[in-house]
Amino acid sequence: MSFLALMVLMVYESRWVYPEIQAYFSQTGNLTGQQLSTRARVFLQDAQAELLGDQAEQDALDAALLDIELAYGLADMHIYRREYACAESSLADLDRLGVQLAARNIDRFAAVSMLFAPIQCLTHIEMDQLDRRGAAINDFSESTRQHSQVLTYSSLLIFVMGLVFWWLHERQLRRADRATQETFEWMQRAMRDPLTGIGNRSALHQDVLAKQHQTLGLILVDIDFFKQYNDACGHPQGDTLLRQLATLIGETLEEAKLYRLGGDEFAALLDCPDVATLKRYCHQLMEGLREADFPHPAHPDKKGVTLSVGGSCFVADEATFPYAYEAADKALYQVKTMGRDGWQVTEDA
Numbered sequence: 001m002s003f004l005a006l007m008v009l010m011v012y013e014s015r016w017v018y019p020e021i022q023a024y025f026s027q028t029g030n031l032t033g034q035q036l037s038t039r040a041r042v043f044l045q046d047a048q049a050e051l052l053g054d055q056a057e058q059d060a061l062d063a064a065l066l067d068i069e070l071a072y073g074l075a076d077m078h079i080y081r082r083e084y085a086c087a088e089s090s091l092a093d094l095d096r097l098g099v100q101l102a103a104r105n106i107d108r109f110a111a112v113s114m115l116f117a118p119i120q121c122l123t124h125i126e127m128d129q130l131d132r133r134g135a136a137i138n139d140f141s142e143s144t145r146q147h148s149q150v151l152t153y154s155s156l157l158i159f160v161m162g163l164v165f166w167w168l169h170e171r172q173l174r175r176a177d178r179a180t181q182e183t184f185e186w187m188q189r190a191m192r193d194p195l196t197g198i199g200n201r202s203a204l205h206q207d208v209l210a211k212q213h214q215t216l217g218l219i220l221v222d223i224d225f226f227k228q229y230n231d232a233c234g235h236p237q238g239d240t241l242l243r244q245l246a247t248l249i250g251e252t253l254e255e256a257k258l259y260r261l262g263g264d265e266f267a268a269l270l271d272c273p274d275v276a277t278l279k280r281y282c283h284q285l286m287e288g289l290r291e292a293d294f295p296h297p298a299h300p301d302k303k304g305v306t307l308s309v310g311g312s313c314f315v316a317d318e319a320t321f322p323y324a325y326e327a328a329d330k331a332l333y334q335v336k337t338m339g340r341d342g343w344q345v346t347e348d349a
């Protein structure tokens with residue numbers, strides 16, 4: 001709002017310049033007024049010079065009469081009569097003097113002295129006109145200074161306000177960026193298992209939905225006798241094993257996305273055109289585990305760490321996923337009941 005007011009002020013100020021210049025030049029009327037009175041005064045002084053000169057009396061009177069008539073013509077202005085008290089009487093004096101000169105009933109010295117008052121009046125008019133012109137010029141330059149000051153300060157203010165708006169805008173942008181970044185980080189964190197760094201159950205759901213209509217394989221992995229492992233080696237070592245297994249599954253099933261579903265249960269999601277491929281992945285995983293040969297000091301069968309694995313294939317969809325999960329879980333449970341350390345895949349999820 002204040003910005004708008006400033007713009008209006010600036011437009012007003014710039015519009016001011018033209019009428020003001022016009023007003024200044026309209027003062028040229030005073031210039032003419034001054035020039036006319038100057039010329040009239042010069043004619044009267046010429047008339048005095050001729051009357052006091054050494055030419056013949058007749059010639060001097062004729063020449064003086066001509067100059068006085070010329071001066072009268074220039075000084076007989078309505079504006080002089082209206083604004084200067086001496087103008088009326090001076091013109092009357094000149095008129096009278098002209099008549100006397102024409103009739104030759106005045107001597108040249110008397111004529112010279114009759115011209116002093118009109119000359120004085122014209123000099124007064126001349127000076128006054130000059131003063132008026134000076135005052136008009138002063139007024140003009142003073143108001144020009146004031147208006148240009150207003151324009152300068154307004155421009156400065158607009159510049160500063162522009163800077164402030166720009167800074168506020170940038171700050172708002174940075175805040176919005178930071179908030180978006182933080183939200184994104186929170187969402188990322190909410191989808192991660194903090195212990196292993198792989199995805200959690202929510203991430204699994206999200207990824208399944210993102211792969212709608214694709215044929216996927218779901219592999220569930222559960223550590224055998226993990227409670228005994230924890231009891232024997234302690235929970236920190238149990239945590240380490242969880243991390244090691246996450247790495248191992250990731251390295252063995254390179255194409256898979258991994259998730260920890262909670263406790264000692266992992267899941268792997270991969271593209272899987274058919275059940276045979278899924279079986280190959282399960283086999284690959286068991287081979288990898290055997291090669292890694294993680295020790296399990298409390299395994300009842302005196303083996304290293306073993307896994308029970310169940311799998312199923314499905315076409316990704318919000319509706320099909322729970323069935324695929326249940327099928328893989330059933331397969332895993334069967335492995336558990338059959339003595340663990342093995343894998344099974346449900347043929348038709």
Ligand SMILES: Nc1nc2c(ncn2[C@@H]2O[C@H](COP(=O)(O)OP(=O)(O)OP(=O)(O)O)[C@@H](O)[C@H]2O)c(=O)[nH]1
Nearest residue numbers: 222223224225226227228230235236238239263264
């Ligand atoms: N170290 C560690 N242990 C965990 C964590 N989450 C769950 N556990 C432990 O995992 C164990 C899971 O025990 P069970 O569900 O009985 O599974 P299990 O001992 O592997 O037995 P089976 O699966 O039947 O072979 C429990 O002792 C939990 O305390 C974890 O984040 N870290």
